[in-house]
Amino acid sequence: xxxxxxxxxxxxxxxxxxxxxxxxxxxxxxxxxxxxxxxxxxxxxxxxxxxxxxxxxxxxxxxxxxxxxxxxxxxxxxxxxxxxxxxxxxxxxxxxxxxxxxxxxxxxxxxxxxxxxxxxxxxxxxxxxxxxxxxxxxxxxxxxxxxxxxxxxxxxxxxxxxxxxxxxxxxxxxxxxxxxxxxxxxxxxxxxxxxxxxxxxxxxxxxxxxxxxxxxxxxxxxxxxxxxxxxxxxxxxxxxxxxxxxxxxxxxxxxxxxxxxxxxxxxxxxxx
Numbered sequence: 280x281x282x283x284x285x286x287x288x289x290x291x292x293x294x295x296x297x298x299x300x301x302x303x304x305x306x307x308x309x310x311x312x313x314x315x316x317x318x319x320x321x322x323x324x325x326x327x328x329x330x331x332x333x334x335x336x337x338x339x340x341x342x343x344x345x346x347x348x349x350x351x352x353x354x355x356x357x358x359x360x361x362x363x364x365x366x367x368x369x370x371x372x373x374x375x376x377x378x379x380x381x382x383x384x385x386x387x388x389x390x391x392x393x394x395x396x397x398x399x400x401x402x403x404x405x406x407x408x409x410x411x412x413x414x415x416x417x418x419x420x421x422x423x424x425x426x427x428x429x430x431x432x433x434x435x436x437x438x439x440x441x442x443x444x445x446x447x448x449x450x451x452x453x454x455x456x457x458x459x460x461x462x463x464x465x466x467x468x469x470x471x472x473x474x475x476x477x478x479x480x481x482x483x484x485x486x487x488x489x490x491x492x493x494x495x496x497x498x499x500x501x502x503x504x505x506x507x508x509x510x511x512x513x514x515x516x517x518x519x520x521x522x523x524x525x526x527x528x529x530x531x532x533x534x535x536x537x538x539x540x541x542x543x544x545x546x547x548x549x550x551x
Contacts, residue, residue, distance in 0.1 A: 303526070310334075310520030317516040333520040337507075340517070342495060343524060346503035353415065353499065354481040357422045361477045362470060364424035369432035370458055374444045384433075390426050403490050417491040418499070422481065428473045435469040436462070471539035475532065482529050500525045 305324070309317050310333055312326040337343060371377075372384060402421045411417045439462070447457040463470065485501040492498060498506065504525055508518050 306519050306526070307523050309516060310523045312516050312519075314514065314516050317519065318513075330516070333516055334524070337517055337521045337524065341503060341507045341521070343500075343503060343507075343521065345496060346498050346500045347524075347528075349415075349497060350482055350500045353418045354478050356419050357481045358474050358478045360419070360423040361425050361428060362474055365428040365432050365473060366458060366463065366466075366470070368424070368429045369436050370454070370462060372429070372433045373436040373439075374441065374454075387426050387430055391430065399487065399490070402487075406491055411491075413492050413494050413497055415497065418488055418497070421487065425477065428477065432466070432469055432473065435466055439465055468539055471536060475536050475539070478532065479529055 305322075308324065308326060311329040311331065312323060312333075313330055316323040316326055372380065406412060406417045406420065411420070443461055443465075444457060447461060452460070483501060484499060485505070488497075488499045488502050489505075492502070495503075495506075504521055507521050
């Protein structure tokens with residue numbers, strides 16, 4: 280009986296895996312097909328010959344290299360800034376004592392319940408009044424920190440004994456020295472998790488860049504892909520190739536750091 284249950288569970292997992300992976304696999308294969316193969320009915324699963332020239336055609340029809348550079352730059356700056364601000368804020372909430380500390384934590388938790396869409400136009404008005412529309416700063420400033428990751432790191436750092444901080448202060452270390460030499464190495468799994476998830480979120484951003492930029496030189500990959508899909512018309516095979524370009528880099532990053540992400544998530548019990 281136990282063996283039968285195991286077999287059923289494995290079959291179920293395999294079926295779910297196929298259902299989950301098939302759209303991605305077909306996207307990659309369709310990006311290597313000819314136009315007739317990509318639009319054939321019934322659908323063609325495997326191209327007769329891989330059309331690697333589709334990717335060259337994508338770059339010739341749209342400035343995807345510029346989109347890629349923009350996305351990498353914005354994602355890196357956002358990730359680094361979020362890590363710095365989250366570590367400093369979570370350290371203050373964990374190790375320092377100050378008035379109204381409980382109130383600050385309560386406000387942070389309450390702000391986690393506010394949906395991003397409800398404040399996006401407030402952020403837009405702020406950026407517009409600052410005269411930063413159509414600039415990299417407009418893409419970066421609203422995401423220099425994250426209450427969610429501050430709260431996440433705060434929960435993680437509570438698991439680190441306060442004796443480390445007290446010992447560091449006795450030895451004459453400043454708060455910044457303690458953070459850099461002790462806190463950061465000890466919380467590496469959580470920091471990697473925050474960094475990767477922030478990078479992925481920034482890489483996949485669509486609505487905010489669409490609102491604050493309308494020039495090609497400031498477009499990010501997803502906005503460029505949406506524009507390319509409209510401009511390329513019925514070239515389905517080129518659209519699939521362009522979509523593959525936006526997905527492959529972030530998938531590689533996830534595969535490289537997946538163990539760190541799982542370790543950081545499992546230890547802190549993050550839920551989402």
